[in-house]
Amino acid sequence: MTTGIHRLMILAVIVATAAIASAQTAYETSDENPNTGRYPDRKLLELLEDEESTFTEEDLDENGTLISAFDDMWADTLSTESEPEPLRFLPVAPLPSILFMPMVYDEFMHLDSIAPFDPEPFVEAQYADLDWIKIEANRARAYRELKQRYMLDNIEDVRYNIYTMPKPPKKYTATVDPSTESITVKEIITDKKQIVADAGFTDVTRKNWLHNIDGRLQFSQAYISPNWYQGGNNNVNGIGSFKWNVKLNQKFHPEFIVEATTEYKVGIASAPQDTIHAYNITQDQFQFNGTLGLKAFDKWYYSVNAQFKTQLLNNYKPNTRELKAAFMTPGELNIGVGMTYNYKNPQKRLTLDASISPFSYNLKIATNPGIPKSNFGIDPGHHTVSEFGSNAEVKLTWTLAWNVTYSSRLFLFTDYDYTQGDWENTFNFSINRYFSTQLFIHVRYDSHQLPLEDTNWHHWQLKEILSFGFQYQFKTI
Secondary structure, eight states, rough: OOHHHHHHHHHHHHHHHHHHHHHHHHHHSBTTBTTTTTOHHHHHHHHOOOOOEEEGGGOOTTOOOOTTTTTTHHHHHHHHOOOOOOOOBBBOOOOOOOGGGGOEEEOOOOOOOTTTOOOOGGGGGGSGGGGHHHHHHHHHHHHHHHHHHHHHHHHGGGETTTTTTTOOOOOEEEEEEETEEEEEEEEOOOOOOHHHHOOOOOOOOOOOOEEEEEEEEEEEOOOOOOOOOOOOOOOOEEEEEEEEEEEOTTTTTTTTTEEEEEEEEEEEEEEEEEOOOOEEEEEEEEEEEEEEEEEEEETEEEEEEEEEEOSSSSSEEEEOOOOBBBBBBTTTEEEEEEEEEEEETSSOOOEEHHHEEEEEEEEEOOOOSSOOOOOOGGOOOOOOEEEEEEEEEEEEEEEEEEEEEEEEEEEEEEEEEOOEEEEEEEEEEEESSSSEEEEEEEEOOOOOOOTTTTTSSSSEEEEEEEEEEEEEEEEEO
């Protein structure tokens, strides 16, 4: 366009130069030229010198400017094309849900490529009724490209091959025809639409609290004949336990930890050698543990931990009526403030909770007047003793196999003069849903414990129980 303008300007200069030269020649040769005695044409001079020339309205534009014959030529030369209309793109269709399921290899496809600067597949069609065809084509193309690219980049994650997967089982029906003495076997064709219609919709509700209830009743029994060469006594041992754990669902409340566990264990054993009591209490413990936490960072929470435990039944020394322990004698309450670490591995086979409380309060209680308070570190004449210090607690649950579970709890408290610790270990071997074998090992350390005569046991104490029996477990998912 610029080159055309330049050419027109040059042409106009040449024409003007030629006109001036011609006028000069005519003037020089005219009769009115002083040098020649001739004069130029007066009509041309009057037209050039007429400052009051009049024009009609047709010769002027809307702004009052004289319309030139060159205006149309300039307009045609300088005119530009109008801007194109903006493209109207199709809406993006959602990817099919099957793309987010485990990937199954079926074939390798040579995918057609799309010109990078060709918008045609993504703009609206000439007729709006045909837009759905383009939308579905784009969705199918995106699914194929993403699927193949994922399989090429993540070969180790593609675990299924459509050619090696088992076929779904078929159902058959047999019809006996007595008249022909034949049996006809036909395949039952299932109507998939009817299955979907019968399935209906499941009402899924949000569960903010998760419950885990575990009840067990286990026992051991021994019978020894009177003439057994090594001697011995018949005995029957029974152990019952109940545990109820409630915790806030962290899937919906990841910023908080709220958990409470109530547990009671009781063990009774026959006592054939005891001349006063027909049975002995081998285990009697009621315990409550609670944790409140607010997330600090990563897997750490600011937390408050509380623990309370006592026993519910009276326990006597063998062959005497002297009490060893009773309800709230002893009773222990511990409250600690600190931080808690919470971890669960991706396979959900290992759960770890670790609490550290630099500030801890421990209260010991003994209310039964028939038991010496000094047995529990309480001064004579008092029923309680308060201690301030620090505590730590670690709880571990590990599923070793589909039917073997290991649970451990370690609790330590110290006031920097007195130290107490409990380490409880439970191995549970499930035979089926209703029967199991359990091994319980409890190690305890108490720096105030007095030495027992004629034994090597002093500060350390040990309890071990192996049992078999019934179990029932209920939990929310």
